[in-house]
Amino acid sequence: MDNTPIEDIVGLNHLILILRRDLDALSNEQLRFLLHDTKDRIKTTENRIVGENKQVLKNMVQIAITHYDENWPLTGDHRIPAIEQNIQLIEMTNALGVGIDMNLDLKYSVLIDVLLYRLSCADQLDSDATAAILGKIDTLIHILDDFAIEELKRNQCKLTSPCELVAKLSRDTSKLKQCLQLVADPRHVLRHYVRELVKALDDHDCTALNKSFNRMKEKIFENPYAGVDYQVLNKYKETLYKISEFESLLVLLKELNTQSESFKLSQLCPALTQADFICGSETEDCLNRLLMLPRGIRVHRFEEQRRPAVLSARLSDGSQRRLLVKTGEELVVDAAALRVIRSMGITSQDYQVTTLGDDSGLIQYLEDHKRDTREHSISQYQKMCAKIPAHAFRSIMELNSFSFQDFINKKLNYEESLAAMTYATSLLGLKDRHLENILYDVVSGCLRSVDWNSSLQHSQSEPPPARLTRCLLAPCRKQVLESRLQQLTSETRSSHRLLLATLQISFKWMEDEIQDKVTNLLRHCTDPQILAITRSAWEPWI
Numbered sequence: 001m002d003n004t005p006i007e008d009i010v011g012l013n014h015l016i017l018i019l020r021r022d023l024d025a026l027s028n029e030q031l032r033f034l035l036h037d038t039k040d041r042i043k044t045t046e047n048r049i050v051g052e053n054k055q056v057l058k059n060m061v062q063i064a065i066t067h068y069d070e071n072w073p074l075t076g077d078h079r080i081p082a083i084e085q086n087i088q089l090i091e092m093t094n095a096l097g098v099g100i101d102m103n104l105d106l107k108y109s110v111l112i113d114v115l116l117y118r119l120s121c122a123d124q125l126d127s128d129a130t131a132a133i134l135g136k137i138d139t140l141i142h143i144l145d146d147f148a149i150e151e152l153k154r155n156q157c158k159l160t161s162p163c164e165l166v167a168k169l170s171r172d173t174s175k176l177k178q179c180l181q182l183v184a185d186p187r188h189v190l191r192h193y194v195r196e197l198v199k200a201l202d203d204h205d206c207t208a209l210n211k212s213f214n215r216m217k218e219k220i221f222e223n224p225y226a227g228v229d230y231q232v233l234n235k236y237k238e239t240l241y242k243i244s245e246f247e248s249l250l251v252l253l254k255e256l257n258t259q260s261e262s263f264k265l266s267q268l269c270p271a272l273t274q275a276d277f278i279c280g281s282e283t284e285d286c287l288n289r290l291l292m293l294p295r296g297i298r299v300h301r302f303e304e305q306r307r308p309a310v311l312s313a314r315l316s317d318g319s320q321r322r323l324l325v326k327t328g329e330e331l332v333v334d335a336a337a338l339r340v341i342r343s344m345g346i347t348s349q350d351y352q353v354t355t356l357g358d359d360s361g362l363i364q365y366l367e368d369h370k371r372d373t374r375e376h377s378i379s380q381y382q383k384m385c386a387k388i389p390a391h392a393f394r395s396i397m398e399l400n401s402f403s404f405q406d407f408i409n410k411k412l413n414y415e416e417s418l419a420a421m422t423y424a425t426s427l428l429g430l431k432d433r434h435l436e437n438i439l440y441d442v443v444s445g446c447l448r449s450v451d452w453n454s455s456l457q458h459s460q461s462e463p464p465p466a467r468l469t470r471c472l473l474a475p476c477r478k479q480v481l482e483s484r485l486q487q488l489t490s491e492t493r494s495s496h497r498l499l500l501a502t503l504q505i506s507f508k509w510m511e512d513e514i515q516d517k518v519t520n521l522l523r524h525c526t527d528p529q530i531l532a533i534t535r536s537a538w539e540p541w542i
Helices: 006-022 028-044 051-070 080-101 108-121 127-139 146-154 164-180 186-203 206-221 228-241 246-255 281-291 332-343 374-386 392-399 404-427 478-494 496-506 514-526
Strands: 299-302 310-315 320-327 353-357 360-364 438-440 447-449
Touching (some): 028 080, 051 080, 051 108, 080 108, 080 127, 108 332, 108 496, 127 164, 164 281, 164 353, 186 206, 206 353, 228 246, 332 496, 478 496
């Protein structure tokens, strides 16, 4: 085979791998040989790994990791399964190493999820398996998010040696989260917690009372990075720490019921205005990870004057990134759902959500979207109720196009994003799809779903998650939409083993199993009694 073209050898190895997998006759030794033989042949040729060769090797790496995942040894009373689990983890890291060595454009975050999920299934790791996993974690540390780091921390007891890099990263990230939580109206934040305390007392809920009190204490009164705007609230500290009467909370709530139009960042959190803090070597990488900045882009500074809930950062490339700092709502569901969306490669539905604490987080400020005033919305609603042509939205798209070609481009982007939005929201059971939770980008023509907090949380009072009304369907070709939905379904089905690991890690904190959630989703989307009831606020006629 010396004179055989490299493309033929790579293709033959790929075909053998697929055939053995489909015939359930693929051993670890055969898989390892085919994978490394393909890698070595490509490395020893003068040809660069491009085009079909690159795609074939990517598929082989994914097939390898999926094979190791599907053939995970079950635990038992004897030591053999534990030894086999260690071998399987090493094989996974070796397959992952092929992608890293050959600089393949793989979804490494998804593959790391598979590795971490199987780490959580293992009994105990030996020194070789520990070294293999920590070696890959060290190489891919830049793609680890909070979910992956927490999963690794949960399973550190199974390693023969601690992961110091992750421990340091967790400490530095925690410090930055304490700072970023402070970017809000201090009186509004305290007022929110006082209301929670009032409600907990009224409901006689000791668990909720302790949770709200601890969150308030850690975020406001015992946050070492709090600025003077927070320090002035210390006059309420003694009252709150010793509070026992319902009336005291009501008096305090009334006193806090004032709002400011703008704040100075230096008075909220001085550390975020100091260049040596945000640009220091210890925090710079963590800050970039929290803000999900592209590699090579850094935060130059944060803007001083700002609105209460908007954080504006000037980046090293001269651009500006704005983020909403949301307090008083758990955003872990949003972050988990969007993490799965990124793993699926559906970029049109992706935006940044980073949790800063149990009830706060950063949300990417979506540019190029316009918010209608309440008066305008009511006026338009009344007009549309009288007579709503099905092509109304398509006409608006045409009017906002500079040329015929611009309209065609927007229409293509619209069809792609509508299919992606429909598929993603249906797959994750995303409810609450009223019009305010669907944004239209007037520049590109893309649709985008926001507010993913209702993912996998189903209620009979909610309509089905997928929204395909007359107006939304008018600008696109139904055959194209159907074809794209079939393609998305096929792609997800082909890589479902990898995505299951991401689902397990992203939603591990939920009480119910993923299988239970999917069962509920199917039941709620097909039950005629539920389909027949739709709240008026959902506006199904538009």
